[in-house]
Amino acid sequence: xxxxxxxxxxxxxxxxxxxxxxxxxxxxxxxxxxxxxxxxxxxxxxxxxxxxxxxxxxxxxxxxxxxxxxxxxxxxxxxxxxxxxxxxxxxxxxxxxxxxxxxxxxxxxxxxxxxxxxxxxxxxxxxxxxxxxxxxxxxxxxxxxxxxxxxxxxxxxxxxxxxxxxxxxxxxxxxxxxxxxxxxxxxxxxxxxxxxxxxxxxxxxxxxxxxxxxxxxxxxxxxxxxxxxxxxxxxxxxxxxxxxxxxxxxxxxxxxxxxxxxxxxxxxxxxxxxxxxxxxxxxxxxxxxxxxxxxxx
Numbered sequence: 001x002x003x004x005x006x007x008x009x010x011x012x013x014x015x016x017x018x019x020x021x022x023x024x025x026x027x028x029x030x031x032x033x034x035x036x037x038x039x040x041x042x043x044x045x046x047x048x049x050x051x052x053x054x055x056x057x058x059x060x061x062x063x064x065x066x067x068x069x070x071x072x073x074x075x076x077x078x079x080x081x082x083x084x085x086x087x088x089x090x091x092x093x094x095x096x097x098x099x100x101x102x103x104x105x106x107x108x109x110x111x112x113x114x115x116x117x118x119x120x121x122x123x124x125x126x127x128x129x130x131x132x133x134x135x136x137x138x139x140x141x142x143x144x145x146x147x148x149x150x151x152x153x154x155x156x157x158x159x160x161x162x163x164x165x166x167x168x169x170x171x172x173x174x175x176x177x178x179x180x181x182x183x184x185x186x187x188x189x190x191x192x193x194x195x196x197x198x199x200x201x202x203x204x205x206x207x208x209x210x211x212x213x214x215x216x217x218x219x220x221x222x223x224x225x226x227x228x229x230x231x232x233x234x235x236x237x238x239x240x241x242x243x244x245x246x247x248x249x250x251x252x253x254x255x256x257x258x259x260x261x262x263x264x265x266x267x268x269x270x271x272x273x274x275x276x277x278x279x280x281x282x283x284x285x286x287x288x289x290x291x292x293x294x295x296x297x
Contacts, residue, residue, distance in 0.1 A: 009039050010072040016040075016052075017069035020059050043068070095281025098127035100136035100145040102203060104228055105268075107248050110149070117288045124281045132226075133203035140271060146282040149289075151203045153269025161271035164293040167245040169207070169264040170257050172231075174238045180256040187215050187260070194222035194240035196231050204228070207266055208243050 015025045022040075026033040040059075044050040051065030061069055101110050106128075114126060129139060133150045140148040141158060148154065153161040171185040179185055179193075197219075198205040205224075212219050222240045225231050231242050236252040245266055246257060270289055272278060278286070290296075 009043060010075055012036055012039055013043075013051075013065075013069040013072035016059070016061065017066070017073065020052075020061065022059055091280065093121055093281075094123050095279050096125040096127065097147070097282050097285045098129065098145045099147050099149065099285075100129040100131065100139050101149040102133060102136070102151065103130050104245075104248075105149060106130050113289055113292060116292060117285050120288070121281070121284060124285070132199075132201050133206070134201040137271075140273065143273070143276075146272065146278060147286060147289075148271045149268060150271065151266045151268040152207060153267065154271050158274055159271050160274045161269035162290060162295055163267050163269050164290060164295050166265040166267045169243055169260050169266055170246060171241060171260050172235050172244050173241045173256050173258060174235060175254050175256050176238065177241065177256070179241065179258065182258055184259045184261040187211060187217060190241060190243075191217050191219060193220065195219045196223040196225065196234045196240040196242045197221055198228070198231065199224045199226055202226070204244070204266060207264075211243075211264060 011029050012025060012031070015028050016022075019025060019028070022036055023033055026036040029036070040052055044052070044065075047064060047068070049062070049064045051062055051068060052059040053062055054060075099110070099114075110128065114128075118124065127145075129136065129145055131139075136145070136148050136150050137154045137156070137159075139145045140154070141156065149164075151167075153163060171179065171190065173179045179189060182189075197208055200206075208219075223231075223234055225234065228244060231244065232247065232252055232255065234240065235242050236254045243260065270286065272282075272286065
C-alpha cells in the first residue's frame with residue numbers, strides 16, 4: 001500500500017472509529033460524503049478485506065477496519081505535534097528564533113532586542129545561545145542557530161552579515177597607574193605594559209591582536225581570561241592594563257577608562273547563512289534588529 005495514498009485517509013479512519021456514521025464523519029473532516037465512502041471502499045480493496053459493514057444508516061468497522069483505525073490514531077498522534085511545529089515554523093507569529101551571541105551582549109543588548117520584538121510578536125519563541133565568537137560562528141555554519149550577533153562580523157564565504165552597531169575601544173588602567181593621568185593613550189604606549197586580554201578565539205582578542213599586528217607592535221601579554229568582567233577585576237587589582245569597551249554598569253572602583261588614539265571600535269554584525277531560506281519568524285526578527293539599530297537594507 002502506498003503510504004502517500006494512505007496518509008490523507010488516516011483522519012477519516014480516526015473519525016470513523018469515534019463515530020461510525022459516514023455523513024457525520026464527512027462533515028467532521030470537511031469532505032463530501034461520496035469521497036469518504038469511496039476512500040473506505042478503496043482501503044478495503046487495497047487491504048484485500050472490507051474495513052466496514054453497513055448496518056442500516058450506520059456503518060460498523062470490521063476487525064481489520066478497527067485495527068487499521070487504531071493504527072491511524074497512533075500515527076496521527078505522532079504526526080500532529082510535528083505538523084504543529086511546521087505550522088509554527090512557517091508562521092511569523094508562532095515560530096522560533098535561535099540566536100547566538102557573545103556573553104557580554106546578554107546583559108542588555110539582546111534582552112532589549114528580544115523585548116522589543118516580543119512586544120509586536122508575543123508568541124514567537126526564542127533559543128538563546130551565549131558563547132565565545134568562534135563557537136557562535138561555528139554553530140551558525142553548522143546550522144544549529146539561525147542568526148549570530150558577534151564582533152567582528154564573520155568573514156566566511158558562506159555567511160552574510162550586516163554591521164548593526166559598534167562600541168568604542170578604550171584603555172582600562174588602575175587609577176594609580178602611570179597612564180591614568182593621560183588624556184589619551186596610543187597603542188605604542190602599551191607595548192611595555194602587562195596586558196590582560198581575553199583568550200584566543202574570543203572576538204575582542206582577535207580585534208586586539210589585529211590592531212597590534214597592523215601597527216607592527218608586539219604586546220606583552222601577562223594574563224588571559226574568558227570573561228570581560230574578570231579582566232576588569234584583574235586590572236582593578238593592579239595586575240596590568242586592558243583594551244576593552246566602556247563598562248555597561250558601574251565598573252569596579254579603582255579603574256580609569258582612557259580614550260585610545262587613533263580611535264578604534266569593536267564592530268558588531270548580525271549574520272546568517274547565505275542561500276539558506278530563513279523561516280518567517282527569523283526574518284521578522286532580523287528586520288527588527290536592523291531597524292532597531294537604524295540599518296537600512
